[in-house]
Amino acid sequence: MRAVVHDTYGPPDVLRLEDVDRPVPRDDEVLIKVHATTVSRTDSALRAGQPFVSRFITGLRRPRRRILGSDLAGVVEAVGSTVTEFKVGDHVFGINPWKFGTHADFLCMRAGGALAPTPAGMPFDEAAAVCDGAILALNAIRPARLRTGQRILIYGASGSIGTAAVQLARSFGADVTGVCRTGSIELVRSLGADEVIDSTQEDFTKNGRTYDAILDAVGNLTFSRCRGSLKPGGVYLATDGLQNLVLTLWTARIGDKRVRFPIPPKFTKQDVVFLKQLIEAGKYRAVIDRRYPLEEIVEATRYVDTKQKTGNVVLTITDNRWS
Numbered sequence: 001m002r003a004v005v006h007d008t009y010g011p012p013d014v015l016r017l018e019d020v021d022r023p024v025p026r027d028d029e030v031l032i033k034v035h036a037t038t039v040s041r042t043d044s045a046l047r048a049g050q051p052f053v054s055r056f057i058t059g060l061r062r063p064r065r066r067i068l069g070s071d072l073a074g075v076v077e078a079v080g081s082t083v084t085e086f087k088v089g090d091h092v093f094g095i096n097p098w099k100f101g102t103h104a105d106f107l108c109m110r111a112g113g114a115l116a117p118t119p120a121g122m123p124f125d126e127a128a129a130v131c132d133g134a135i136l137a138l139n140a141i142r143p144a145r146l147r148t149g150q151r152i153l154i155y156g157a158s159g160s161i162g163t164a165a166v167q168l169a170r171s172f173g174a175d176v177t178g179v180c181r182t183g184s185i186e187l188v189r190s191l192g193a194d195e196v197i198d199s200t201q202e203d204f205t206k207n208g209r210t211y212d213a214i215l216d217a218v219g220n221l222t223f224s225r226c227r228g229s230l231k232p233g234g235v236y237l238a239t240d241g242l243q244n245l246v247l248t249l250w251t252a253r254i255g256d257k258r259v260r261f262p263i264p265p266k267f268t269k270q271d272v273v274f275l276k277q278l279i280e281a282g283k284y285r286a287v288i289d290r291r292y293p294l295e296e297i298v299e300a301t302r303y304v305d306t307k308q309k310t311g312n313v314v315l316t317i318t319d320n321r322w323s
């Protein structure tokens with residue numbers, strides 16, 4: 001089968017298509033023919049080996065996992081001997097965190113992992129773009145325990161995590177303010193944001209408004225900058241920055257405003273099923289910026305590396321000559 005592999009850390013050019021052995025499912029696994037996947041910011045960071053400290057986990061001298069990609073949508077090709085939940089031919093979607101490997105024609109995944117039947121009528125390319133951003137957004141906003149009428153500000157509302165967080169916070173009944181650049185304002189409004197702030201025109205930390213929760217879905221805000229925009233008892237939700245781990249512990253004991261940075265994030269079947277139900281109820285859609293065929297992985301990755309994508313970048317896998 002074909003897979004996108006990399007043997008060194010570096011720029012997108014280190015990625016190349018290679019013919020590799022098709023994996024064989026263990027007793028509790030399913031073999032999935034991948035029809036679509038995504039290139040995420042996690043894929044970019046792993047490929048680049050950045051931040052450097054992450055190499056203590058991903059491989060100090062060279063990457064331990066040669067094949068990246070965690071989002072997936074496809075068809076069950078074979079099942080292990082103890083699998084009862086899926087059968088050959090089922091359309092499935094989900095995410096294979098930590099093990100990766102979806103940038104390939106086939107992938108083996110535990111049937112009990114973050115995998116579920118595809119939402120009714122949803123094409124593979126749309127289903128593939130659902131899980132990474134949405135489950136990271138769920139991890140980030142859950143500690144805020146949002147209730148009807150509470151106010152959340154989402155900074156970076158047009159990215160993969162941001163577009164998901166806007167819709168999820170709305171579905172929890174919160175009043176949502178999105179912050180993004182001019183070109184994404186209409187999109188963020190269309191996702192259900194009650195208010196959208198143009199970050200090129202207005203600094204939300206200086207407009208006097210306060211929120212129950214502030215989500216940094218870009219990774220370049222700080223708690224100290226946002227503290228004045230939080231209501232008493234408010235919570236700052238981080239997606240990046242090791243200093244936020246220290247601040248999580250510090251603010252749990254001192255002061256009336258907290259920092260929460262759920263790391264490592266959890267990816268569960270329960271969350272995939274929750275998203276499927278939300279989609280089927282018409283309350284969630286994955287935002288897709290661009291689609292590339294697998295063969296154009298380097299171009300797709302270069303675009304993700306710009307940090308300017310809107311929502312998600314999908315890879316479609318249709319040519320199976322080498323399957």
Ligand SMILES: NC(=O)c1ccc[n+]([C@@H]2O[C@H](COP(=O)([O-])OP(=O)(O)OC[C@H]3O[C@@H](n4cnc5c(N)ncnc54)[C@H](OP(=O)(O)O)[C@@H]3O)[C@@H](O)[C@H]2O)c1
Nearest residue numbers: 041156158159160161180181184217218219239240307309
């Ligand atoms: N905790 C985790 O496990 C985990 C996993 C993956 C990613 N992350 C982190 O989560 C963050 C977002 O990830 P993502 O996948 O949603 O990213 P993304 O899809 O690349 O979105 C980034 C968005 O941020 C905005 N942006 C880019 N540069 C900006 C800047 N200098 N100032 C303000 N806004 C800027 C852009 O929107 P506009 O152009 O409209 O402003 C863009 O749409 C990243 O920091 C990433 O490191 C965390």
